[in-house]
Amino acid sequence: MIDEWAVxxxxxxxxxxxxxxxxxxxxxxxxVPRSVGDVLFLFPALGEAGLVAVDEALxxxxxxxxxxxxxxxxxxxxxxxxSRWLDEQAEWQIHVDRVGESTDSASVLTGVLAxxxxxxxxxxxxxxxxxxxxVQVYDVEPGTRxxxxxxxxxxxxxxxxxxxxxxxxxxxxxQWTPRAIAEDFRRLSPPAWxxxxxxxxxxxxxxxxxxxxAFAEDRTWSDVHSALGRSGLRWEVWRGSxxxxxxxxxxxxxxxxxxxxxxxxxxxPVQFNAHYWTRDEVDFDVAIGALxxxxxxxxxVAFMDWLASIAGSVARLEHEGMQGLVIRVSxxxxxxxxxxxxxxxxxxxxxxxxxxxxxDVVAPAWGLDETNIDAWLERxxxxxxxxxxxxxxxxxDEIESTSDEVVLGKVAATVAERWRAALAAxxxxxxxxxxxxxxxxxxxxxxxxxxxxxxxxxxxVDRLDPTLKARFEAVVAARWTGAFRADDAVAIATDVLxxxxxxxxxxxxxxxxxxxxxLRIDDIRSLFDACCAxxxxxxxxxxxxxxxxxxxxxxxxxxxxxxxxxGAAQLWxxxxxxxxxxxxxxxxxxxxxxxxxxxxxxGLARAxxxxxxxxxxxxADADRALAALxxxxxxxxxxxxxxxxxxxxxxxxxxxxxxxxGIEDDHLSLDVPGGRLxxxxxxxxxxxxxxxxxxxxxxxxxxxxxxxxxxxxxxDVYVAELATIGYLEGIQNIAGxxxxxxxxxxxxxxxxxxxxxRGLDRFWAGEHPTVEPNDDEPSGPGA
Numbered sequence: 001m002i003d004e005w006a007v008x009x010x011x012x013x014x015x016x017x018x019x020x021x022x023x024x025x026x027x028x029x030x031x032v033p034r035s036v037g038d039v040l041f042l043f044p045a046l047g048e049a050g051l052v053a054v055d056e057a058l059x060x061x062x063x064x065x066x067x068x069x070x071x072x073x074x075x076x077x078x079x080x081x082x083s084r085w086l087d088e089q090a091e092w093q094i095h096v097d098r099v100g101e102s103t104d105s106a107s108v109l110t111g112v113l114a115x116x117x118x119x120x121x122x123x124x125x126x127x128x129x130x131x132x133x134x135v136q137v138y139d140v141e142p143g144t145r146x147x148x149x150x151x152x153x154x155x156x157x158x159x160x161x162x163x164x165x166x167x168x169x170x171x172x173x174x175q176w177t178p179r180a181i182a183e184d185f186r187r188l189s190p191p192a193w194x195x196x197x198x199x200x201x202x203x204x205x206x207x208x209x210x211x212x213x214a215f216a217e218d219r220t221w222s223d224v225h226s227a228l229g230r231s232g233l234r235w236e237v238w239r240g241s242x243x244x245x246x247x248x249x250x251x252x253x254x255x256x257x258x259x260x261x262x263x264x265x266x267x268x269p270v271q272f273n274a275h276y277w278t279r280d281e282v283d284f285d286v287a288i289g290a291l292x293x294x295x296x297x298x299x300x301v302a303f304m305d306w307l308a309s310i311a312g313s314v315a316r317l318e319h320e321g322m323q324g325l326v327i328r329v330s331x332x333x334x335x336x337x338x339x340x341x342x343x344x345x346x347x348x349x350x351x352x353x354x355x356x357x358x359x360d361v362v363a364p365a366w367g368l369d370e371t372n373i374d375a376w377l378e379r380x381x382x383x384x385x386x387x388x389x390x391x392x393x394x395x396x397d398e399i400e401s402t403s404d405e406v407v408l409g410k411v412a413a414t415v416a417e418r419w420r421a422a423l424a425a426x427x428x429x430x431x432x433x434x435x436x437x438x439x440x441x442x443x444x445x446x447x448x449x450x451x452x453x454x455x456x457x458x459x460x461v462d463r464l465d466p467t468l469k470a471r472f473e474a475v476v477a478a479r480w481t482g483a484f485r486a487d488d489a490v491a492i493a494t495d496v497l498x499x500x501x502x503x504x505x506x507x508x509x510x511x512x513x514x515x516x517x518x519l520r521i522d523d524i525r526s527l528f529d530a531c532c533a534x535x536x537x538x539x540x541x542x543x544x545x546x547x548x549x550x551x552x553x554x555x556x557x558x559x560x561x562x563x564x565x566x567g568a569a570q571l572w573x574x575x576x577x578x579x580x581x582x583x584x585x586x587x588x589x590x591x592x593x594x595x596x597x598x599x600x601x602x603g604l605a606r607a608x609x610x611x612x613x614x615x616x617x618x619x620a621d622a623d624r625a626l627a628a629l630x631x632x633x634x635x636x637x638x639x640x641x642x643x644x645x646x647x648x649x650x651x652x653x654x655x656x657x658x659x660x661x662g663i664e665d666d667h668l669s670l671d672v673p674g675g676r677l678x679x680x681x682x683x684x685x686x687x688x689x690x691x692x693x694x695x696x697x698x699x700x701x702x703x704x705x706x707x708x709x710x711x712x713x714x715x716d717v718y719v720a721e722l723a724t725i726g727y728l729e730g731i732q733n734i735a736g737x738x739x740x741x742x743x744x745x746x747x748x749x750x751x752x753x754x755x756x757x758r759g760l761d762r763f764w765a766g767e768h769p770t771v772e773p774n775d776d777e778p779s780g781p782g783a
Contacts, residue, residue, distance in 0.1 A: 017085045019060060022049065026057040028086060030067055032413045033077035034435065043437070070713045070752065080775070092118050094147065106135060106150045113145045124151075184407045187340050188347060188399070189414065191301045192770065193294040194725060199683065201319070201327050202292055208285035209319050209327060211272070211304055215280055216312030216332075221250045224282055227310050228265060232346060234366070235265045254279055267345065268352025270299040282311050285320065291327070292677040294721060295352050295418070302348035304330035309341045339400040346398055347411065351418040355426050362387045362427060362451060384451040391449035412436040412445040417717035419447060424641045424716055460501050461535040468495060476537060477548030479528060486524035493531055505534040544629040544651060546578040551622035554615040564611035568593035571618065578625070578654055625657055628664070640715040645722065646681055648710075652703035656688045682726030686734045693740065702748050709750030724756040724771065732760060 018024040025046060029039045036054055040047040046054055058076060061067040066082035069075070078086070093114040100108055122134045136150040201209075215221075225247040228235055237244040240259030253261050253276045263274040265284070272284040284307070290296040300317070308315035308330040315330040333341045349366075356368035360383035361376075363369075367390065376386045393415065395408040402408065413436050420434040433450045461469060475492050478484045493509035509527040513519065553570050556562035562570075572593055592614055596607040629650050640648070650656055663684050667677040685704075692701050711723035735742040749757055755773035763771045 018064070018066065022053070023057045023060055026054060027061055027066055027078070027082060030076050030078050030082070031086065031409075032416070032436065033070065033075040035075055039076075075713070092122070094118070094149070106152050107132075108148060108150050110146070110148045113147045118147060118149060184402045185410050188343060188401070188407070188411050190294060190298045190351065193297045194729065198291040198327070199680075202288055202677075202680065208273075209288055209317055210283055210285050211300075211307060211315055211317050212281055212283045213307050213311035213315040213332075214313050215282065219310065219312045221253065221276070221279065221282065223310050224307075225250075227306070228263075231306075231342070232366075233265050233267060233349065235263065238262045238264070250279070265303075266349075267299040267303050268296070268349045269354055270296050270303070270352075272303055282307055282315075286317075289677060293679055293718075294725070295718065299348045299352055301328075301330070302345045304328070305333070305341050306345045309333040309338055343399050343401045347415070350393065350398065350415050353419060353422050355423060357427070359383060361390065362423070362430065362432075362449075363390045364393075387451035388449065391451070393447040394444060395446065396444040409436065409445040412447050416447045419449065420639075421641070421716040421718040423449070424639060425643065425718075428641070428643070460503065461537050463501065464496065464499055468499060472496065472535075472537075473548065474552045475528070476532060477545045477552065479525065479545070484521075484525065484528075486519035486521050489524050489528045489531075490519070493528075496531075496535070501535070503531075503534040505530040544626060546574045546654070547622045547625045547629065550574050550578060550618055551626075554618035554622070557612055557615040558619070564608040564615075565593070565596045567615065568596060568611050571615075624661070625654070628657060628660055629654070640711055640719050642676070642678055642716075642718055642722070645678060645707075645711065645719060646676070648707045649685060649704060652707045653688070653692060653700040655692065655697070655700060656685060659684055659688055678722055679726045682722065682730050683734070686727060686730035689731050689745075690735055690738050690740055693744065701745075705745070705748040705750065705753065709753045712750070712752040712756060723753070724760070728753065728757050729760050729771075732757075732764075 018027050025043065026039070029043050029046060036051065039054060040051060058067060061082070065079055066085060067076050068079050070077055094109070094111040095114055096109050096111040098110045118134060118137050120134055120137060124132055124134070132151045134149055134151050138148040229247060237247055239261050248261060261276055263276070265272045270286065270290045272286050274282070274284045277283055286300060290300050304315045304317060309332050312332050314332065317327040317329070319325045319327065354365045355362055356365040358368055358370050358373050359377060361373045373386065373390070376389065377383070380386055395412045396403065399408060399411065416434050416436050420432070423430070423432045423434065430451065435448060437446050437448050461472065464472065472492050475488050478488070490509060490512045493506050497506050497510045505527070509531050512524065512527070550571055553562065553567050557564055557567035592607065592611050596604065596611060599607045629647060650660060663681065667680045689701070689704060692704070708723050708727050711719050715723060731745060732742045735745070746754065746757065755775055758774035759772050762768045762774050
């Protein structure tokens with residue numbers, strides 16, 4: 001057992017660590033939550049050991065409560081003790097008792113190891129301004145915390161250390177890492193963003209707001225052009241309709257003869273346009289939708305900070321033509337060459353990449369070299385293999401403000417998470433593994449992508465002719481709406497078998513007796529489910545199954561194969577699955593069914609005519625609902641992506657459909673993952689959650705929070721953040737404004753959602769500067 005001392009709230013506690021070095025390597029691999037497959041790929045030493053060894057190590061670490069599997073997910077993650085143990089390894093401390101010279105002219109210190117593990121090659125500060133390197137480590141008393149360390153250069157022998165003195169006055173040396181690690185990482189992290197911050201601005205107007213900054217003395221547009229040329233950003237210059245090959249001089253720009261110049265620049269997917277209105281001020285416009293999610297917001301902030309640094313004055317984002325109506329501001333850096341500002345600009349692009357494809361090889365758009373790809377494919381005729389070779393990023397090559405490997409490793413993890421989300425959104429039909437590897441003797445922390453071709457299951461149902469396929473899908477829908485008949489299942493299996501699909505599950509169901517009186521419904525359900533799996537038929541959700549069933553019944557009413565009265569009686573109970581009672585024009589089927597039951601003579605005929613007319617509206621409504629409820633192929637199998645979120649929520653709470661129809665087109669945007677302004681969707685859904693609560697529909701409420709839990713545990717980085725900042729925070733805020741205690745929703749929260757819910761509570765109470773998961777129970781009144 002490896003044990004380390006930690007100090008928590010001034011109290012020394014013993015932290016149990018991994019049992020051996022291999023387990024410690026596995027634990028370190030989970031600094032970012034990962035699947036076992038990612039661990040084997042990203043850490044060669046663990047990959048060589050193999051899956052069985054890693055699984056066994058994870059079980060041992062789990063027994064020590066150092067790791068845990070995310071609830072309902074495939075990812076392993078650190079627990080708080082596991083994270084604390086890793087933190088302890090990042091820094092050691094020795095309380096020094098004595099310093100002297102060794103026989104090899106190096107200095108030797110003796111003391112008590114307060115925490116951490118000292119290794120040859122470690123660097124430390126000696127307390128008087130010198131940096132030293134450990135060259136040998138001796139155990140003075142094996143099994144104790146006493147150590148003797150030989151180090152170079154000889155620099156602290158001038159310090160008079162008396163062993164009889166208070167140990168704290170003798171000096172505490174510690175492994176050296178920059179004191180500003182936490183601050184460096186904070187500076188290079190994406191800016192804070194909250195769902196409600198820009199809601200009013202997003203709806204204020206649909207114009208392009210302006211980013212402007214007055215030039216300080218001796219600063220001009222030439223400085224902007226020069227900085228842009230060396231920034232690595234993609235840019236274009238146009239004069240009228242003619243694209244220019246280079247950035248113009250300032251005199252040419254403001255020469256009023258001929259067409260005006262326009263400068264376009266991109267940070268990630270976000271475009272900024274300058275029209276050169278005046279010499280005295282830099283002015284770019286940007287789409288207001290760039291404020292609608294954290295990813296594009298990072299690009300706006302980085303660009304504004306960069307412009308403020310170049311102009312030497314405050315940069316303001318204001319609504320177009322409304323000077324003084326400020327959305328946000330950026331203060332200038334102390335110097336125009338501030339490397340942190342440039343690093344943030346570069347990282348904004350790296351964390352929001354656009355990927356290109358050439359001959360099936362994928363690479364970031366800025367590195368898509370067709371000649372190079374041709375050469376690689378000549379040697380390796382495998383697009384996935386070439387993608388894996390070319391798709392990587394060395395953080396040492398990109399960041400100037402720090403070379404600390406701890407900081408760069410953390411930054412690399414944020415880039416890897418965004419790359420994973422971007423690849424999933426931009427190339428949904430390709431499969432990738434993205435992670436961070438460390439190569440300290442070569443290139444340092446590196447984001448690496450591996451492309452692979454997943455195994456594709458054959459969908460036999462697509463081989464059926466349209467009529468038979470429609471009949472089969474109708475039985476599938478009935479299976480999930482309570483209208484399932486065992487003899488229908490046997491009959492459809494017989495027809496599928498006759499169509500040439502002789503899967504064992506189909507054969508077994510088709511061999512069942514056809515007399516419904518001897519069929520056991522539970523047995524047939526199980527056989528039918530196995531038949532669906534064999535044919536590659538996705539199990540429908542209750543919402544989509546309800547609307548499929550509604551469409552089938554309505555079609556039967558229209559065709560005359562089902563009487564209007566019987567059809568209306570079967571349709572209206574489907575409101576539980578459909579979210580609303582099917583039918584309109586002008587009455588729904590519940591009202592029409594009641595009218596039909598009490599009608600006679602001409603009144604009965606009129607009621608039946610109205611039922612048939614309403615059935616036609618049911619077919620149209622069903623088609624629209626099924627299109628909205630359609631979950632993208634493969635959605636949520638492993639990772640939930642932005643495009644999957646709304647179909648999953650609509651299926652969970654189909655009562656949201658009527659609201660969805662009103663916002664479906666309004667919230668479209670090609671500039672964000674999934675093609676939608678998802679945080680505006682989240683606000684609308686949060687309001688609907690309050691309505692569901694007031695209607696006391698606990699099933700839909702639980703379904704909705706189950707999806708939000710899956711967004712946390714199985715979502716990519718964008719979706720996981722959307723779950724917290726978009727949905728949970730939105731529900732808390734809107735509930736409070738609507739006079740509903742947000743705590744009424746706590747019983748519906750899954751474990752991971754509850755951690756983030758409490759983190760939001762802590763953030764808004766001013767107890768923590770950022771939103772982080774919190775495992776503490778609430779305290780105070782009402783807890």
